[in-house]
Amino acid sequence: MMTLDRVDPSGARVSRTLGLAPWLVLLVVAVLAVAATDVASAGRFQLGAAVALVLLLVWRLVRVGARTTERRRPLTLLAAGLTLWSGADVLTGVARTLDVDLPAGLDVGVRAAGAAVLAAFVLTDASRRLITSPAVRLEVIVVWVGVCLVVFAATTAVPGGFIPAGDARVTDVLSHLGDVALVSLVLSRAVLRQRDRSVRTGVLLLGFVALMVADSDIVTGSSRTPSTVGLLVVLIGGAGLAAIVGAACATPPPAAATPLPRQTPRAVPVAAAVAVVALVGDPTGAPGWTMRLLALVTLVATGARLTLALRDAQGAAEATRLSLTDDLTGLPNRRALLAAADDALRTTSPIGVLLLDLDGFKDVNDSLGHTIGDEVLVALAQRMRAATDHRVMVARLGGDEFALLISSVNREHLLETAQRVRAALRELLRVESFDLSIDASVGITMREQSETSSTELLRRADIAMYAAKSAHAGVVFFDPAQDGFSRQRLRRQEELREALAEGQLVVWYQPQIDARTRAVVAMEALIRWWHPTEGLLAPVAFLADVRRAGLMPALTELVMRRVVDDARRWRSEGLTFRVAMNCAPPELVSGELLPQLFAALAAADLPADSILVEVTEDSFLADPERTRDALHELHSHHVQVSVDDYGTGFSSLAYLRDLPVQELKLDRSFIAPVVHDERSRMIVRTTSEMARALGLRLVAEGVESPEVAAALLPLGVDVFQGYCVARPMPADDVSAWTRRWTAEHRLARGHGRTAHGGGFTIPAARSRVSPADASRSNRDESAR
Numbered sequence: 001m002m003t004l005d006r007v008d009p010s011g012a013r014v015s016r017t018l019g020l021a022p023w024l025v026l027l028v029v030a031v032l033a034v035a036a037t038d039v040a041s042a043g044r045f046q047l048g049a050a051v052a053l054v055l056l057l058v059w060r061l062v063r064v065g066a067r068t069t070e071r072r073r074p075l076t077l078l079a080a081g082l083t084l085w086s087g088a089d090v091l092t093g094v095a096r097t098l099d100v101d102l103p104a105g106l107d108v109g110v111r112a113a114g115a116a117v118l119a120a121f122v123l124t125d126a127s128r129r130l131i132t133s134p135a136v137r138l139e140v141i142v143v144w145v146g147v148c149l150v151v152f153a154a155t156t157a158v159p160g161g162f163i164p165a166g167d168a169r170v171t172d173v174l175s176h177l178g179d180v181a182l183v184s185l186v187l188s189r190a191v192l193r194q195r196d197r198s199v200r201t202g203v204l205l206l207g208f209v210a211l212m213v214a215d216s217d218i219v220t221g222s223s224r225t226p227s228t229v230g231l232l233v234v235l236i237g238g239a240g241l242a243a244i245v246g247a248a249c250a251t252p253p254p255a256a257a258t259p260l261p262r263q264t265p266r267a268v269p270v271a272a273a274v275a276v277v278a279l280v281g282d283p284t285g286a287p288g289w290t291m292r293l294l295a296l297v298t299l300v301a302t303g304a305r306l307t308l309a310l311r312d313a314q315g316a317a318e319a320t321r322l323s324l325t326d327d328l329t330g331l332p333n334r335r336a337l338l339a340a341a342d343d344a345l346r347t348t349s350p351i352g353v354l355l356l357d358l359d360g361f362k363d364v365n366d367s368l369g370h371t372i373g374d375e376v377l378v379a380l381a382q383r384m385r386a387a388t389d390h391r392v393m394v395a396r397l398g399g400d401e402f403a404l405l406i407s408s409v410n411r412e413h414l415l416e417t418a419q420r421v422r423a424a425l426r427e428l429l430r431v432e433s434f435d436l437s438i439d440a441s442v443g444i445t446m447r448e449q450s451e452t453s454s455t456e457l458l459r460r461a462d463i464a465m466y467a468a469k470s471a472h473a474g475v476v477f478f479d480p481a482q483d484g485f486s487r488q489r490l491r492r493q494e495e496l497r498e499a500l501a502e503g504q505l506v507v508w509y510q511p512q513i514d515a516r517t518r519a520v521v522a523m524e525a526l527i528r529w530w531h532p533t534e535g536l537l538a539p540v541a542f543l544a545d546v547r548r549a550g551l552m553p554a555l556t557e558l559v560m561r562r563v564v565d566d567a568r569r570w571r572s573e574g575l576t577f578r579v580a581m582n583c584a585p586p587e588l589v590s591g592e593l594l595p596q597l598f599a600a601l602a603a604a605d606l607p608a609d610s611i612l613v614e615v616t617e618d619s620f621l622a623d624p625e626r627t628r629d630a631l632h633e634l635h636s637h638h639v640q641v642s643v644d645d646y647g648t649g650f651s652s653l654a655y656l657r658d659l660p661v662q663e664l665k666l667d668r669s670f671i672a673p674v675v676h677d678e679r680s681r682m683i684v685r686t687t688s689e690m691a692r693a694l695g696l697r698l699v700a701e702g703v704e705s706p707e708v709a710a711a712l713l714p715l716g717v718d719v720f721q722g723y724c725v726a727r728p729m730p731a732d733d734v735s736a737w738t739r740r741w742t743a744e745h746r747l748a749r750g751h752g753r754t755a756h757g758g759g760f761t762i763p764a765a766r767s768r769v770s771p772a773d774a775s776r777s778n779r780d781e782s783a784r
Helices: 009-035 039-067 069-098 106-124 134-157 170-191 199-214 226-249 264-280 285-323 334-345 361-368 370-387 411-426 454-471 480-502 543-548 552-572 593-604 618-622 624-636 653-658 678-694 706-715 731-750 771-777
Strands: 128-130 256-258 352-358 393-398 401-406 429-431 434-436 440-446 475-477 505-514 520-531 535-537 578-582 611-616 640-646 663-666 697-701 719-721
Touching: 009 039, 009 226, 039 069, 039 226, 069 106, 069 226, 106 170, 170 199, 199 226, 334 393, 334 401, 334 454, 352 411, 352 454, 361 370, 370 393, 370 401, 370 411, 370 429, 401 411, 411 440, 411 475, 440 454, 454 475, 480 520, 480 543, 480 552, 505 552, 505 731, 520 552, 520 719, 520 731, 543 552, 552 578, 552 593, 552 611, 552 731, 578 640, 593 611, 593 624, 611 624, 624 640, 653 678, 663 678, 678 697, 678 706
Parallel strands: 128 256, 440 475, 520 578, 578 611, 611 640, 640 663, 663 697, 697 719
Antiparallel strands: 352 401, 352 440, 393 401, 429 434, 505 520, 505 719, 520 535
């Protein structure tokens, strides 16, 4: 911190002058005192010099405080404290000069007020701020009062000392105690590192010691003449005041919040030991009672600090236990498992790790709710604990994943344990009138000779568990050959992050046409990946990795913004069809995507009904309440909603009746067979009639041939989408394709063609993409 004095040359000169002036005054006082012959004149001169000295010091403090606003408060307190403190000496000097008696205790009262203000200065002027807590405050009290006790005892015991022993007056003891308190406050804060241990602090401490000496019986003893006493008080006390002011006006180091040093608590038992010694001793008179009082305060504060320490130790032990325990099941958690494995790895102990993932547990959560799901997890955790030896650590890693840590590398023993646990889990579990039987996929790995990492053990067990789940094998031991798949998956996820950052993920569009008029009514957005080495990839090749990498929110936002931009561009070209985008359940209910969509629509000045959001049926099952809220929010902003892959999921008529949806997309599995399968035709016809009754459009996706299109028309389908109309195409091709399609079918209608029977002919779409790329990109359009 820099003051203005340090940048203003004239201000710097004034500051130096004010710093030297008190010492010059003291020098003049000393010289004139030696030369003085008139005792009365010397006394008056000393009194005037003391007043002048205090005024100089106060002026310096006020001036520095006015120019350094950051330290104005402590410097103002110091100025007030010095004025009061010196006022006691001035009152005494005036009384001696005028030969009058002061009211009893007046000088002590003024000095006590000054001591209180000076203590406030010491507390606010500290260059380091301790991070406070009840324990730290108690330690401060113990150390401060303990230091007071030591200093008071030491000064009282000095022969001819600071106060007379035995029957000392209470006022003398109290006055001296104020001096001791100030010295001890500076010293204890330095011990506690609440003040920097610097020359500045040392000068401040010496200044308070000088005040204590000036006020002591050593100086004011009856063996000296009044003039000598006055001279010593002015010289020693003035030097102390000048030292204090000089230290206060010096620029302190930057303030810093520091934790309590580890060595500080050692001062607590030392202070308590001093207090015990003081109580055991038998000092007499007022000093004795003062020491006993200080000792009692020290012991009480020490007892309170020890109580807090015991409570903190118990709390720390409980916090450690909780940090290693799963809140739901009471089993050890991942941290505890890794710690136990690391401890075992430091020795030559055999280690086997079994990682279990419950099969189909998500269905329990989705169907019965998370509360019931938690009860099931607790019951299964108890079964696992009961099915294993007490030496086996059973831990819950999170969700429906559990792990077992076993001191064994015997494959038969590990396999037997895994099968025993699976058998215990499969036993029927009664939950709300349902009998559940839950199995688990288990991956097993064992310690290798060079094994040093518990996380590596857990990673290998995780790879084996995924292999068991994928192959429906129940239990699989880790095979190094499996590790390649895991690393390949991690590499794929990293490539996807780069793809998002570098614009490799693109949006293509597949047209939807009115089944009767053949007008283009919509474009569905479909994500594609232009991979640098693998070419154009369909969603089925990478969407699962996107989800595993946690990139789905970013990908959905990317698609949404491109859909809005493309829709705005097509509107400006006179194309008014809807643009549909898919939205997975987690993104639909996240609370983040929809506000972004509404803001983007408003910024693009697009009619809200120009965008259609496609949601799958499992959205209604995964989180019914939040899905309902999201759909109503879309409806309130006039954004249309389509139920995608209708007929393959929940298929409850309740949400069709109660929720604001405008469209059903019948899954492709019902479309292709309509040419030759009467049951498929019946499903399509029934769905069409239901949709018409509810005022919904019915879209048939996967219309691959004119024959299928012709068969669908009599069944009441409203919209066609599929290769029979066009394959997905880049956004830049949509305008040209739409105009060409519209022109050809306007001409066909003008010639009187119909869309019935074998007369349904649709020209092939032209695209910039090669047939091989187009075939590969559309091998599975159901995965978007």
